Amino acid sequence: MSGQRVTILKTEYVTLDVKRFVLTKPKGFRFIPGQGCMVSIDRDGSRDEQRAFTFTNLPSARTLELIVKIYPEHKGVTQQMALLRKGDALLLHEVFGTITYKGPGFFFAGGAGITPFLAIFRQLHKEGRLKGNTLVYSNKSAGDVIMEEELTAMLGRNFLKTFTRQGVIGFRDRRIDKDTLITLVQDFDQHFYLCGPPEFVGDLQRMLVELGASPESLVFEA
Numbered sequence: 001m002s003g004q005r006v007t008i009l010k011t012e013y014v015t016l017d018v019k020r021f022v023l024t025k026p027k028g029f030r031f032i033p034g035q036g037c038m039v040s041i042d043r044d045g046s047r048d049e050q051r052a053f054t055f056t057n058l059p060s061a062r063t064l065e066l067i068v069k070i071y072p073e074h075k076g077v078t079q080q081m082a083l084l085r086k087g088d089a090l091l092l093h094e095v096f097g098t099i100t101y102k103g104p105g106f107f108f109a110g111g112a113g114i115t116p117f118l119a120i121f122r123q124l125h126k127e128g129r130l131k132g133n134t135l136v137y138s139n140k141s142a143g144d145v146i147m148e149e150e151l152t153a154m155l156g157r158n159f160l161k162t163f164t165r166q167g168v169i170g171f172r173d174r175r176i177d178k179d180t181l182i183t184l185v186q187d188f189d190q191h192f193y194l195c196g197p198p199e200f201v202g203d204l205q206r207m208l209v210e211l212g213a214s215p216e217s218l219v220f221e222a
Contacts, residue, residue, distance in 0.1 A: 003091030004029070005042055008084055009063060017071075018112065018146055019082060023064040023090065031055050033119035035097030039066070041080055042089035050093060051077040054115040058122050064092075067146060069112035098222045103191050104132030105217070106184075108176065108204055110196020111139055114146050116221075117195065125154045134158040136184060138176060138200070140165040160184065178207050188212040194220040 010022040031037075036054035040047050057065035070082045084090075099116045101124065107117050114137060124130045135155055139145050141163055151159050164175050188211050194201045201220055209215055 003040065003047075003093045006064065006090050006092055008086055008088045008090065010086060011084065014067065014146055015144055017069060019068050019070055021066045021068065021081075021084070021090075023066065025062060025064045026092070029064070029092075031059060031095045032097070032100050033059060033123045034099040034101065034116040035095055036116065037095045038093040039077075040091045040093070041077065041084070042091050046077075046080060047091060049077055052096075054097070054119070056115055056118040056122075058119065058126060067112075067115050067118070099193065099195060099219055102219060105134075105191030105193060107133065107135045107193040108196070108200075109135065109137045110200035111144065112146070113194075113196030113200070114151075115195075117193065118147060120193075121151070121154055130154060130158075134160065134184075136160045136162065136176065138162045138164060138196070176204065178211065181207055181211055185211075189214075190217065192218050194218060 004026045006023040006026065008021055008023055012020050014020050034054070036052055038050040039053050040050045053066045053068055055064055056067050057063065068078055068081055070078045072079045072082065097116065101120050109117055117135065121130065121135070124133065133155070135151065135158065137145065137151070137160070139161070145161065162176060162180070188208065192204075192208055192213055194204050205218055205220070208218060
């Protein structure tokens, strides 16, 4: 299957099971922060097996960046990507995505669901427009938080962490429920950006609407 061929310039692990890829950028390649594309490995037997990944770099950057959660147990594309090195190639297919910035609000991310928000936050930070936005980031444990230092530097007190499996002193150690939303949000007449596992997003959609948020105010991958 055809696609735009890009070369891997650099790889590194940002957590134990999340790998960052810096890629060459095709001439004229464009995306809006929050969008991604289907990606396949440019290798015999792998080109037709595609997975969706979100770009995390600024659109103006000279290179592309992907931050990928590795799932070795799935024995699929991400397991193969764990083995890729500098000089290997990927194929980028059509850009897509419904998570784009529509105005100040609350961002709820679960695990690798932080990736579309990274590009959005980086763009807003560059433009001096981060004020009025809050990130609530849920992970199993402290070691799973992706790009923690950068998010803290950009958002400060508006970066809130919750952990579902490991109690961390000074942080919430439970799943996000209605009581949590009432305490954190208070004003439900604003935008809500949701990204993470389907159950995480579905539960948040239901609870936010029940608490008074307009369905039109919810921004998520359809």
